[in-house]
Amino acid sequence: MTPPTRAHSDFSTRCNRPQVFALLQYLVFLGAIIQLVGVLSYIRGTLRGETKPNRVTWLLWGVIPIIATGAAWIDGVRWAALPVFMAGLGPLLIFAFSFVNQNAYWKLGRLDYVCGLFSVGAIILWAVTKAPAAAIILSIIADALAAAPTLVKAWHQPETEKIGPYLAGFISQLTAIAAFKLFTLSEIAFPIYLLIINATLFLIIKRNTLFKLSR
Numbered sequence: 001m002t003p004p005t006r007a008h009s010d011f012s013t014r015c016n017r018p019q020v021f022a023l024l025q026y027l028v029f030l031g032a033i034i035q036l037v038g039v040l041s042y043i044r045g046t047l048r049g050e051t052k053p054n055r056v057t058w059l060l061w062g063v064i065p066i067i068a069t070g071a072a073w074i075d076g077v078r079w080a081a082l083p084v085f086m087a088g089l090g091p092l093l094i095f096a097f098s099f100v101n102q103n104a105y106w107k108l109g110r111l112d113y114v115c116g117l118f119s120v121g122a123i124i125l126w127a128v129t130k131a132p133a134a135a136i137i138l139s140i141i142a143d144a145l146a147a148a149p150t151l152v153k154a155w156h157q158p159e160t161e162k163i164g165p166y167l168a169g170f171i172s173q174l175t176a177i178a179a180f181k182l183f184t185l186s187e188i189a190f191p192i193y194l195l196i197i198n199a200t201l202f203l204i205i206k207r208n209t210l211f212k213l214s215r
Contacts, residue, residue, distance in 0.1 A: 024178040028082040031175030038168020039090035060146035062092030068139040071132035075186035080179040118142030170198040
């Protein structure tokens with residue numbers, strides 16, 4: 001039998017690369033499971049009264065990524081949209097279970113009204129201009145504003161937050177990168193934003209522990 005030539009080996013390698021990249025996109029399912037586990041850890045803390053979720057924030061965090069998922073899907077994004085969808089489903093579950101927790105509260109401030117306006121504006125702009133990317137940009141702004149109260153609370157009262165959903169959310173969005181195909185704003189903007197906000201919340205909550213370990 002004639003041994004394979006170098007040219008044949010190079011050809012086989014080139015043929016296998018697309019298959020490998022095609023398989024990488026399915027990592028989003030692993031990310032979705034990890035995200036769900038993180039959410040369940042927060043829900044457990046909520047049921048035990050160990051956390052004090054602001055229902056307004058979690059509701060907004062649930063609705064906004066769903067809007068972004070819809071806009072991305074319309075713009076041709078497929079598997080990379082799954083982690084963003086899970087980023088919305090998780091907070092909606094936490095919002096639902098928060099009604100069992102007596103420590104949970106409604107706190108509707110000016111910032112929440114602004115976030116709501118941006119969310120509605122994203123839907124209207126999407127419907128009028130038929131431009132999903134514009135809706136995603138507004139959704140990112142709305143989500144960042146919705147995160148502000150939790151960022152402040154996590155800084156001053158880190159013990160009232162669980163790192164589970166933020167760490168899981170960070171890992172989940174990493175899997176979205178493996179599923180990038182189009183590299184359009186609609187595909188990459190919201191996952192990258194979620195990477196940043198989840199990493200920020202994790203570092204704020206665990207900053208004292210991390211500081212002690214670094215000493």
